Amino acid sequence: MFDWLIVGAGFAGSVLAERLARERGDRVLVIDKRDHIGGNAFDHHDAAGVLIHRYGPHIFHTNSEAVFAHLSRFTEWRPYEHRVLAEVRSPVTGATLQVPMPINLDTINTLYNLNLTETELEGWFASRAEQVAEVRTSEDVVVGKVGRELHELFFQGYTRKQWALDPSALDKSVTSRVPTRTNRDDRYFTDQFQAMPKHGYTAMFERMLDHPGITIRTGMDFAEARQRFSFRRVIWTGPVDEYFGFRHGKLPYRSLRFRHETLDQDQVLPTGTVNHPAEDTPYTRVSEYKHMTGQAHPKTSITYEFPSAEGDPYYPIPRPENQALYKRYEALADAEADTWFVGRLATYRYYNMDQVVAQALATFRRIEAELPRHPVPESILAAGD
Structure with missing residues (x-):
């Protein structure tokens, strides 16, 4: 019997899993239908040994000291200003x-x-x-x-x-989201905190989820978890319409297709990303990860991004009619007992990573206010130290 089933091992699910286990002593099962943790921020070394982001570049930036301080518990940082x-x-x-x-x-x-x-x-x-x-x-x-x-x-x-x-x-x-400047500031973001996890996002997630009160199952969906495990409450970070069986119809999302390439040279792009706005170019941007990671390697790896109507949902499409449809699902979510909906897909918002972390931390505070704690066994407290 778990206290919580958390569906999705990205930022929203992982931040909440760590807080629930470490602060409350709750028993948490985290599942993800993909074969890895970290959600879309998942990074890994490719066949050439270059650290890449499987789902396109993820650049961390925030003006929230609280968010930065929280994530700093699980990673050192490499200062990086994206251009x-x-x-x-x-x-x-x-x-x-x-x-x-x-x-x-x-x-x-x-x-x-x-x-x-x-x-x-x-x-x-x-x-x-x-x-x-x-x-x-x-x-x-x-x-x-x-x-x-x-x-x-x-x-x-x-x-x-x-x-x-x-x-x-x-x-x-x-x-x-994209400002226009009259000065020569060529940074893409101007947030107070701009950095990349020193050893990568996946390493940060691994440290975050490394707790005796947390059980992780990848390659598992919600239906299988419900058959195999017992749990008291659910935190859902997937598409909100999927949770309710698309009762009111599907919420529109945009997806991406990625083409990863490794080149036998030290560097190929002058900056981390080059945008290609022209409509006759099928991809929107190309990114080179060594700019972001600071990795020293004789080869380099780049990623082309191709927007798509098919595939995993990445971006909620911000239009009034879509927001109206989401409101119908939001009403269902608000009425769902013992279930919390957190993250970009679950709340149909175009959030940055730091905003998802902030939302997850705010959700934990709500849980703390609404649900009494179990006594935390001393063995778990010691492991948390």
């Missing part, structure tokens, strides 16, 4: 260039053969921006700030590939 270039065609010369993304001062000066200052760039953006009465869509966000030409260069094709929707049909939250 991205976008391969686009100059409107002036027609040449294909790789320029900083998000758009900044160097992006504009390089593309347009200009020598603007920060102050001048603000005016340059303003002269090209279109007046938008109400900012509702991803297109509104960009054209209202920097105009239609830059929107078409950097966002339109990328968005159509990534989401299979035109930016005019996608919620404003998507492109709002």
Whole structure:
């Protein structure tokens, strides 16, 4: 008999498993239908010995001191600030260039053969921006700030590939995630804490789940776990519509297909990631992991990302009608006894990793408030030390 069955061994499930076992002395069974822990952040050494991310690059960044401090219990960190270039065609010369993304001062000066200052760039953006009465869509966000030409260069094709929707049909939250800068800051993120787990994400998850109160079963789905084990409560981190048998229909998600390649050279990309916004390029971006991990190796491995309508659900599609459908599932989830729904898929939100950790920690505080603790055996307390 387990106190908890946790479905999914990614950030949400693993953070909660560790807290429940270590702080409460609960007996926790963690299952995952994949053959590994770590969810989409799973990393491993490929055949050449290069550490790669199986499901595309995962760059940790957060402004939450509490989240960073919590994960620091399970890993050392390698400082890393992610930089991205976008391969686009100059409107002036027609040449294909790789320029900083998000758009900044160097992006504009390089593309347009200009020598603007920060102050001048603000005016340059303003002269090209279109007046938008109400900012509702991803297109509104960009054209209202920097105009239609830059929107078409950097966002339109990328968005159509990534989401299979035109930016005019996608919620404003998507492109709002990518700022526009007037300075020369070429970091993709500006969070206070930016780092990669020193020995990889999988090693961090292994330490997190290394507790005598936690049992792990990979390659196991919910149906099999219910047949084989007894448990009092459930934490569900998978798609919320799947839990309820798609009672109200399927929630729309986008997926990804990955092509991993190993090259017999030390380095191939100038930065960790190069975006390819052009619609006639089938992939959206290419990433090289040695930039992120700092690994010294004579070879290098890269990953191409191809958006797809089929495959594992990765990205909830932010549109009003989808949110309305989710609300029907949310009502079912709220009424489900002894079951907590946590994570990007279970709450149909486009969360970053740190946001999922924060949500899991907040869920643990709710559990603590709602459920009395069992006395913790001294043997488990000693193991926790």
